[in-house]
Amino acid sequence: MSFIQACKMAVKSIKSNKVRSFLTMLGVIIGVSSVIAAVGFAQGSTKSITDMISSMGTNLIQVNIMGRNSNRNVTYSQIKEFAEENSGEITAVAPQSNTSATVKYKTNSRSTNVLGTSPDYQIIRSVYAQQGRFLIQNDLENMQKVAVLGTAVVNDIFEGTSPLGEKIKINGQLFTVVGILEEKDGGQDQGADDIVIIPATVAQRLFRSGMIRNFSIQATSPDTVESAMEKLEEFLAKTYKDSDAFRVFNQAEMLENLDSMTGTMTAVLAGIAAISLIVGGIGIMNIMLVSVTERTKEIGIRKAIGARKKNILVQFLIEAIILTGFGGVLGVAVGLSVIHFIIGGFGLVPEVYSIPWILISFGISLGVGVTFGLFPAYKAASLNPIEALRSE
Amino acid sequence: MIEICNMSKIYRIGNVAVKALDNISLSIKQHEFVSIVGPSGSGKSTLMNMIGCLDVPTSGEYRLDGMEVSGLTDDQLAYIRNHKIGFVFQGFNLIQKLNALENVELPLIYQGIPTSERYERSVEALKLVGLEDRIHHRPAELSGGQQQRVAIARALVGNPQIILADEPTGNLDSKSGKDIINLLKELHLKGSTIVLITHDNDIAMMAERIVRIQDGQINDDRVVS
Numbered sequence: 078m079s080f081i082q083a084c085k086m087a088v089k090s091i092k093s094n095k096v097r098s099f100l101t102m103l104g105v106i107i108g109v110s111s112v113i114a115a116v117g118f119a120q121g122s123t124k125s126i127t128d129m130i131s132s133m134g135t136n137l138i139q140v141n142i143m144g145r146n147s148n149r150n151v152t153y154s155q156i157k158e159f160a161e162e163n164s165g166e167i168t169a170v171a172p173q174s175n176t177s178a179t180v181k182y183k184t185n186s187r188s189t190n191v192l193g194t195s196p197d198y199q200i201i202r203s204v205y206a207q208q209g210r211f212l213i214q215n216d217l218e219n220m221q222k223v224a225v226l227g228t229a230v231v232n233d234i235f236e237g238t239s240p241l242g243e244k245i246k247i248n249g250q251l252f253t254v255v256g257i258l259e260e261k262d263g264g265q266d267q268g269a270d271d272i273v274i275i276p277a278t279v280a281q282r283l284f285r286s287g288m289i290r291n292f293s294i295q296a297t298s299p300d301t302v303e304s305a306m307e308k309l310e311e312f313l314a315k316t317y318k319d320s321d322a323f324r325v326f327n328q329a330e331m332l333e334n335l336d337s338m339t340g341t342m343t344a345v346l347a348g349i350a351a352i353s354l355i356v357g358g359i360g361i362m363n364i365m366l367v368s369v370t371e372r373t374k375e376i377g378i379r380k381a382i383g384a385r386k387k388n389i390l391v392q393f394l395i396e397a398i399i400l401t402g403f404g405g406v407l408g409v410a411v412g413l414s415v416i417h418f419i420i421g422g423f424g425l426v427p428e429v430y431s432i433p434w435i436l437i438s439f440g441i442s443l444g445v446g447v448t449f450g451l452f453p454a455y456k457a458a459s460l461n462p463i464e465a466l467r468s469e
Numbered sequence: 470m471i472e473i474c475n476m477s478k479i480y481r482i483g484n485v486a487v488k489a490l491d492n493i494s495l496s497i498k499q500h501e502f503v504s505i506v507g508p509s510g511s512g513k514s515t516l517m518n519m520i521g522c523l524d525v526p527t528s529g530e531y532r533l534d535g536m537e538v539s540g541l542t543d544d545q546l547a548y549i550r551n552h553k554i555g556f557v558f559q560g561f562n563l564i565q566k567l568n569a570l571e572n573v574e575l576p577l578i579y580q581g582i583p584t585s586e587r588y589e590r591s592v593e594a595l596k597l598v599g600l601e602d603r604i605h606h607r608p609a610e611l612s613g614g615q616q617q618r619v620a621i622a623r624a625l626v627g628n629p630q631i632i633l634a635d636e637p638t639g640n641l642d643s644k645s646g647k648d649i650i651n652l653l654k655e656l657h658l659k660g661s662t663i664v665l666i667t668h669d670n671d672i673a674m675m676a677e678r679i680v681r682i683q684d685g686q687i688n689d690d691r692v693v694s
Contacts, residue, residue, distance in 0.1 A: 082578055086578075377562075379575065379579075380547065381523060382556060382575055382623065386543060387544070
């Protein structure tokens with residue numbers, strides 16, 4: 078008996094019991110689609126985070142000061158000085174202090190993120206002014222109360238009038254608007270455009286925040302990142318005499334940490350989904366076993382008129398494989414639709430389609446079909462024709 | 470054609486050994502029409518299973534077409550059933566979800582005959598039993614007599630050496646039963662070797678030779694016509 082003939086027979090048998098065949102496939106469909114959707118979701122969220130980090134540039138070094146020792150503090154000007162001494166490795170230093178504050182223009186007010194920083198910030202983050210100017214070094218040194226606004230803030234509190242030269246109040250103190258930032262994020266609330274930038278020294282006094290704890294530092298090139306970090310660590314260690322008081326890290330390290338974290342997340346999600354795939358496989362075994370019992374007579378007839386053990390085995394196995402294979406294809410389709418219409422459609426995370434995981438889950442579903450189809454098929458093939466014929 | 474020599478079949482049910490066939494010797498030549506008659510429990514079904522290669526004897530020899538059968542494997546027995554024997558059962562034993570044509574095709578599928586030839590031969594066999602207008606009907610849509618004709622067509626289609634009919638009229642009314650027997654007679658006239666197993670004397674009388682079996686032993690063997 079040819080293989081094609083065996084397939085035809087299996088298809089006929091599947092078709093002759095459509096509802097049961099569909100219910101059998103359902104387990105596989107749910108299993109495969111949940112693996113694909115879960116992995117898609119995990120990888121989509123990873124992508125959105127890694128995209129954000131890598132958009133900041135690979136030359137970026139972050140310094141966090143954790144120590145509470147007020148006697149020995151590294152100030153912005155000290156780091157700036159250090160950077161100028163090491164201009165071979167470091168091109169820019171920007172202090173960063175983020176504080177949430179209320180910004181008021183006439184009667185309009187808005188709660189937004191007030192960032193205290195230095196002119197270097199625009200080099201490091203590629204944030205430039207589209208109108209007016211960005212901060213200049215003078216603003217910091219002379220404690221000028223000037224502000225550069227993000228478009229989300231402008232749109233909200235200025236209502237169409239030009240903000241340049243206008244006075245706004247931040248936490249009650251008057252600031253002059255000197256510039257508007259280029260739009261980065263479509264002007265969304267809570268996004269990169271919902272920001273007010275003021276000189277770091279002014280921010281320090283305004284919010285009484287004492288020391289500045291975060292610095293963004295740009296290395297001259299990706300190749301000098303390592304040596305710049307070493308020098309920074311050496312410099313900070315000299316000041317703090319405690320390596321736990323500060324942290325120096327770069328984007329690559331952040332991405333690595335993130336990778337291992339999201340890798341675990343992907344594995345956990347995929348693992349949970351894979352369990353449902355195996356449950357689906359057990360469902361198939363169950364149905365195939367029932368089918369063997371139900372079709373004992375048919376098997377007896379086939380054997381009596383000359384079917385060999387192998388013919389029966391192949392017939393049942395092909396039935397199981399077609400069921401799971403077809404279920405797998407439907408599962409892939411459902412999984413991709415979930416990613417496209419639900420995960421991507423509602424903009425939860427970017428749409429990511431992982432070809433390896435699609436193949437893996439489809440492969441597992443076929444494997445499940447073969448494995449769990451084998452036992453019932455073997456049972457059917459081993460029936461004694463005389464006894465099988467006697468059954469009703 | 471069929472040569473059975475000192476064949477015994479012993480079934481073990483628990484600790485009790487039941488001798489279903491006790492040292493039987495029987496020989497059937499080509500083109501014969503033989504009925505094997507006996508009451509139920511006489512061993513005739515066991516004998517039929519042996520002749521049809523559905524089972525192997527406990528002891529003794531069975532040569533079919535010059536070939537020793539008793540030592541063969543399951544797959545070799547399946548090959549013999551497929552190529553040399555056509556079965557007609559009391560309960561028709563058609564596959565319910567297949568139509569008449571598909572049922573008749575089955576032995577040819579297992580012989581590996583290509584689709585177009587299979588179709589032609591199956592239609593031919595159905596014509597021979599007078600069901601050419603019912604080839605796409607399922608068993609449930611056919612009368613008992615028609616179902617048994619489909620079964621006979623299925624038995625014929627592979628050109629077997631022997632047609633083995635086990636109580637073929639047992640589930641039929643007397644008129645359909647008579648038709649079936651006439652059909653078998655017709656096939657016999659065309660050259661088939663037919664072994665008919667029955668408990669009914671009247672039907673047995675239709676054959677050329679009657680073998681009576683009782684308690685696993687042959688107690689009469691005579692030519693009637």
